[in-house]
Amino acid sequence: xxxxxxxxxxxxxxxxxxxxxxxxxxxRPAYSAALRSEATTLNWLxxxxxxxxxxxxxxxxxTGLQGRPTLFSDNADAYLKIKQTGSQFDIVSADGLWVPKYxxxxxxxxxxLSSLPVxxxxxxxxxxxxxxxxxxxxMAYPFSWSxxxxxxxxxxxxxKPTSWHAILDKKYAGxxxxxxxPTDMMAIAGRATGAKKPYxxxxxxxxxxxxxxxxxxxxxxxxxxxxxxxVRALADGSAWIGITNLGxxxxxxxxxxxxxxxxxxxxxxxxxxxxxSIVKASKHKxxxxxxxxxxxxxxxxxxxxxxxxxxxxxxxxxxxxxxxGHGDRARRLLYNxxxxxxxxxxxxxAGDQQAYTDAFNEVFGA
Amino acid sequence: xDSGVPAPPRTGRSRFAAFGQYGGFxxxxxxxxxxxxxxxxxxxxxxxWKVVDYNVVHDWTLDNYRYFFSVGTYARTFWATIWVTFxxxxxxxxxxxxxxxxxVRYVSKRLQALLLVLVIxxxxxxxxxxxxxxxxxxxxxxxxxxxxxxxxxxxxxVSFFLYDRPAxxxxxxxxxxxxxxxxxxxxxxxxxxxxxxAAMDLGATPATAMRKILLPQIKPGITTAVIFVxxxxxxxxxxxxxxxxxxxxxxxxxxxNFFGVGQYTRGAAAALLIAALIVALLVVFRRSLEVRDAxxx
Amino acid sequence: xxxxxxxxSPHAGLARGAFTTWAGLVYLFLFxxxxxxxxxxxNANKYGTFPFTGWTGKWYSQVFHDYQIKDALTTTLRVxxxxxxxxxxxxxxxxFPLVRSRLPFRNAVRVGMTLPxxxxxxxxxxxxxxxxxxxxxxxxSVWTAIVGQCVYTTPFVLLIVAARLxxxxxxxxxxxxxxxxxxxxxxxxxxxPLIAPAVFAGALFAFTLSxxxxxxxxxxxxxxxxxxLYIYTQVKFGITPEVNALATLLLAASLILIMxxxxxxxxxxxxxxxxxxxxxx
Numbered sequence: 001x002x003x004x005x006x007x008x009x010x011x012x013x014x015x016x017x018x019x020x021x022x023x024x025x026x027x028r029p030a031y032s033a034a035l036r037s038e039a040t041t042l043n044w045l046x047x048x049x050x051x052x053x054x055x056x057x058x059x060x061x062x063t064g065l066q067g068r069p070t071l072f073s074d075n076a077d078a079y080l081k082i083k084q085t086g087s088q089f090d091i092v093s094a095d096g097l098w099v100p101k102y103x104x105x106x107x108x109x110x111x112x113l114s115s116l117p118v119x120x121x122x123x124x125x126x127x128x129x130x131x132x133x134x135x136x137x138x139m140a141y142p143f144s145w146s147x148x149x150x151x152x153x154x155x156x157x158x159x160k161p162t163s164w165h166a167i168l169d170k171k172y173a174g175x176x177x178x179x180x181x182p183t184d185m186m187a188i189a190g191r192a193t194g195a196k197k198p199y200x201x202x203x204x205x206x207x208x209x210x211x212x213x214x215x216x217x218x219x220x221x222x223x224x225x226x227x228x229x230x231v232r233a234l235a236d237g238s239a240w241i242g243i244t245n246l247g248x249x250x251x252x253x254x255x256x257x258x259x260x261x262x263x264x265x266x267x268x269x270x271x272x273x274x275x276x277s278i279v280k281a282s283k284h285k286x287x288x289x290x291x292x293x294x295x296x297x298x299x300x301x302x303x304x305x306x307x308x309x310x311x312x313x314x315x316x317x318x319x320x321x322x323x324x325g326h327g328d329r330a331r332r333l334l335y336n337x338x339x340x341x342x343x344x345x346x347x348x349x350a351g352d353q354q355a356y357t358d359a360f361n362e363v364f365g366a
Numbered sequence: 367x368d369s370g371v372p373a374p375p376r377t378g379r380s381r382f383a384a385f386g387q388y389g390g391f392x393x394x395x396x397x398x399x400x401x402x403x404x405x406x407x408x409x410x411x412x413x414x415w416k417v418v419d420y421n422v423v424h425d426w427t428l429d430n431y432r433y434f435f436s437v438g439t440y441a442r443t444f445w446a447t448i449w450v451t452f453x454x455x456x457x458x459x460x461x462x463x464x465x466x467x468x469x470v471r472y473v474s475k476r477l478q479a480l481l482l483v484l485v486i487x488x489x490x491x492x493x494x495x496x497x498x499x500x501x502x503x504x505x506x507x508x509x510x511x512x513x514x515x516x517x518x519x520x521x522x523x524v525s526f527f528l529y530d531r532p533a534x535x536x537x538x539x540x541x542x543x544x545x546x547x548x549x550x551x552x553x554x555x556x557x558x559x560x561x562x563x564a565a566m567d568l569g570a571t572p573a574t575a576m577r578k579i580l581l582p583q584i585k586p587g588i589t590t591a592v593i594f595v596x597x598x599x600x601x602x603x604x605x606x607x608x609x610x611x612x613x614x615x616x617x618x619x620x621x622x623n624f625f626g627v628g629q630y631t632r633g634a635a636a637a638l639l640i641a642a643l644i645v646a647l648l649v650v651f652r653r654s655l656e657v658r659d660a661x662x663x
Numbered sequence: 664x665x666x667x668x669x670x671x672s673p674h675a676g677l678a679r680g681a682f683t684t685w686a687g688l689v690y691l692f693l694f695x696x697x698x699x700x701x702x703x704x705x706n707a708n709k710y711g712t713f714p715f716t717g718w719t720g721k722w723y724s725q726v727f728h729d730y731q732i733k734d735a736l737t738t739t740l741r742v743x744x745x746x747x748x749x750x751x752x753x754x755x756x757x758x759f760p761l762v763r764s765r766l767p768f769r770n771a772v773r774v775g776m777t778l779p780x781x782x783x784x785x786x787x788x789x790x791x792x793x794x795x796x797x798x799x800x801x802x803x804s805v806w807t808a809i810v811g812q813c814v815y816t817t818p819f820v821l822l823i824v825a826a827r828l829x830x831x832x833x834x835x836x837x838x839x840x841x842x843x844x845x846x847x848x849x850x851x852x853x854x855x856p857l858i859a860p861a862v863f864a865g866a867l868f869a870f871t872l873s874x875x876x877x878x879x880x881x882x883x884x885x886x887x888x889x890x891x892l893y894i895y896t897q898v899k900f901g902i903t904p905e906v907n908a909l910a911t912l913l914l915a916a917s918l919i920l921i922m923x924x925x926x927x928x929x930x931x932x933x934x935x936x937x938x939x940x941x942x943x944x
Contacts, residue, residue: 043886045886048896053728053729053730053731057730068731068734069731070886070887070888070896071888071892071893071896072896073626073895073896074626074627076420076626076627076628077626077627079420079628080420080628081885083420084792084796084803084885085802085803085885085886086802088802088803088804088885088886089886174529180607182623182627183627217612220611220612221529221611221612222529222610222611222612223607223611223612225607225608226902228710228711228902229608231710232501232505232710232712235507235710235712236505236506236507236508236523236712236713237506237507237523238505238506238528238529251710254708254709254710255708255709255710255712256708256712256713256714256716349420350627353417353419353420353627353628353629354416354417354629354632357623357624357627357629357632358433358437358632360623361439361440361620361623361624362437362439364612364615364619365439365440365442365443365615365620366439366442366443366445366446366447366615387760387763387764387765388760388764388766389756389760390756390757390758390759390760390761391756391757391760391761392756393752393753393756393757394753394754394756394757394776394817394821397749397753397810397813397814397817398775398776398778398779398814398817401791401810401811401813401814402778402779402787402791402814404794405787405790405791405793405794405795406782406786406790408790408793408794408797408798409786409789409790409793412793422793461689461692464682464685464686465685465686465689467682468682468683468685468686469686471682472679472682472683479925480921480925483921484690484693485693486867486871487697487914487917487918487921488693488694488696488697489871489874489875490871490874490875490913490914490917491697491700491910491913491914492875492890492891492894492906492910493875493877493891494877494891494894494895495700495894495906495907495910496696496697496700498700498711499696499697499699499700499703500696501712502696502699502703502711502712502713503695503696503699505712505713507712507713507714508713509695509699509713512713540692540693540696543689543692543693548864548868552823552826552827552864556830572674572675572678590822590826593780594780597780597781598780598784600783601782601783601784601785603785618783618785621783621785622785625785625789630789630793633785633789634786634789634790637782637783637785637786637789638786640783641781641782641783641786644781644782645774645778645781648774648781652770
C-alpha cells in the first residue's frame, strides 16, 4: 500500500526482508541437497575428538564419502539416539562395554576386522578384546582410550593422593572438580569401595558407593559437563583436584595454568575405550569399511594425538609420532602401553540405571 | 465481557458466524492438541510405568511418585529451587522496572524501538556462551577479581562470586532480564500519562500519583512479567550446572539426570510433580492473574 | 506525551538523571559479558578464558573453513524462520477468539493455551519424542524439532497479541463498520495494521527464542545439528574460541541489519526530500 505511494518506511523494509528470508528458507534444502548429491553422506554419531575437519574433507575427496558428525554428550544419550532414529545414522562411536549392548539389542552389526587393511596398524591386543569378539567377527573398530584419574595441583596438594579415600580429606573442601556423569561417578565410587563389578553393583554395593560420594560431596566444587570446565577450574586455581581423563595436565598448561600432576588411585579406576561401529539400520553399510579404512590411517591418528593429547590404538601412528620427536609426550600419555586399558574398569551401561541415578541424585541434591 | 466489537450478522448463517468467531482457534487446537496435550497424556502414563534396561515397560506402578516422597532430597532441592527462583525473579524485576520506566518516560518514540532491540541483541548470541562469559567475569581469574587486584583492594582472588547460589541468581537475572523488560515496557507504554497531569492538577505529589495511579494500572503487566520470569527459571538446569557448582543444584538438574540416561518414567513423574505445583500456584494466585482490561468501559 | 509532562517537582531533573544513570548501568550489565565474549574470540588461549596468551585471528579463519558450523548455522536459521512463521500465524489467529468471543471459560482456555510455558522444556521435548517415535513412528528430523519449538513459542506470540487486542479501541472498528466495511475489510484495513507492532513483537520474540532453543531441539532433531546443540555437545574436549568468533560474526550481522532497518528509511526519506527540493527549484 505505502510502497505504491512512494513512501518507503520501516514496515515495508521488514516485509521485503521477511519475504526474502522465507524464500531463502524454502530454497535452502534444495541447494544443499544438490551440493551433497556428489558425495555419499555418512552420518556419524560421535565425540568431537574422533575427527578433524580437514581429515573429513580429504577423505571425502579421496573416496566420495562425506563424514557428517553429530555429537552426543553421554553414552546413554547416544544409545537412545540410535534406538530412536533408525537409519538416520550410519556410524556410531560406542564406548567400551556399550558396544556389546548395541550388538545384543540389534542396533549395530559385527564385521570381519581382518578385512580392513588399516586394522593391521593397530596394536595386536586391540584386535583381540574378548568383550568385542563375536564368533570370528569383531564388534567395533578400536580408536582411543583413557583412564579417569586424579589430577592434582602440587602447590596446594602436598601429598600425592594415591587412593580414592585420600581425596576425602577435609582440607580439600570445595576444591575438587568431578565429571557430571552420574553412572561413571557411581562406578568410581564402586571402585573406591571395593565393588566387584562397578557397573553392575548389588544394592549393598550401591549403598556403599553412595556413602563414599556423600563423604566426598563437601569437597566437590563443581560437577563439570565439559572437560573444558575442569581445565579452567584447575587453571585458575578454583580447583586443586580434578577427576578427569588423560592429557588434562597438558591442557591446563596450554590454558596458561599451573603445573598439575596425575595420580593413580590404588583401588583402580574406570576409563573409556572408544570405537566406531556399523549402525544396523544404516543404508550405507557397504561403504562403512572403505570410510573407516581411509579415516583411520596412521598419519591422521598421529595428528589426532597431537591435537587431543590422549592415547590411541594405532601402533603405526605411535611410530610416526616418535619419528616426529613427540615420543616423550606419547609415552608420558601412555600411548605405548595399551595393556593398561585392560586394567581399568571399562565404561559401560549400568545394570540398574535407575538405582544408580537415584543414588547420585540423592547425594548431590540439595 | 462484550468488547464492543460489532457482532457478526445474526442471519441463518449462524454456523458460519460461529466459525468466524472461533475459527481462529483451529490452528492452535491442532498445534496444542496434537503436539502438546496428546504427548503430555502419554507422559502422564509413562510416569506410572517403569524402565527396565533402557526400555519402557508398561507395568502400572505408583513407585515413581512414591519414591519422590520417600526421599528428602527432592523436597529439599525443590525448596532451594523456589528460593533461588524467587530471588532471581525479584532481582530481575527490580532491575527491569526502572529501566522500562525510563524508556517510556524519558526517551523519544523513535529511539525506544532501537533501544529495545539493543536489549534483545545479546539474546542472538548463544545462551551457553553468555554463561561462559560470566564465568570469565566471576571466577578467581575473572574480570572482577582482576579489577579488584588492579586497584589494590585485594591481594588474593576472592572466590565467593562463583560456584554457589548467588552466582546462579545473578546469571539467571541477567539471562531473563529481556523477558521482564519487554513485558514491563509493553505495559507501561499503554499507560495514559494525562492521568498524571490530572492528578497533579488536583494537588497530588508525584510520589502519590505514582503509587495510586501508575502502579495499580500496570499491575497486570508486572504480574505477566513475573510469570514470564519465575516459571521458566523454576525449570532451569543449565545455568545452575555451569555456575552453580555442587552447592547450586536446582530441581531441574535432578530431573535432567533422569532424562539424560533414558529413565523416562522417573523423570516424567518428577517433571509432572513440578508442573502440577506450578499450576497449583497459578490457581492459588488466579485473582491477581486475571488480566482485566483497565481500559474497558 | 510522557516527555511533555510539565515539570512540577523540583526534583524532576534529579529523577531524570537517576533513571538515565540506571539505564546506562543496565546496558553496561547487559553488554559486559558480550564484550568479553568478543574479546576472547581474539584470544590465542584456546580455552576461551583468561589469561590472554596472545592476539590472533585464527579462530575467524577457522569459522570460514568449518563446514560443520556452517551446516549447524544454516539449520538453526531455517528452523527459526519456520518456527517464527508458524507460531506467529497460529498465535495471532488464536488471539482473536481468545479476546473477543463470548467464551464461557475464557481464563481456563487462556491458561490451557499458555500451559507450554509453565511446563519445563525438558518435558515438552521428551513427551513429544516419546509420542512421535512410539505412537506415530515418525522419523526425527528438522521438522519434528520445528514442531516442538512451535509448541513452546506460540503461547508467547498469543499472549503478546492478545494483550494488544485487549486494549484495542473498539470505537475504531465500529466507525469502520458504520462506514460500510465488512468483517474482512475491517480486519485488513483497521485491526491488523494497528496491531502490527504487537504481531511483529511476537514474531521477534518467537525468532529469538527459537535461535537459542536447545533443550527441546536436543530431543527432537535426530541427525541434524543446530548451533546451540553444536556448542553444548562439544563435551569431552570442550569448545574453542571458534564459537566465540562465530557468535561475534552473527552479532555483527544482526547489528548491521538493525542499523539498516532503522537508518535506511530515514536516509531514503532524506534523499527523496533532497531530490524534491532540487526539482522545485
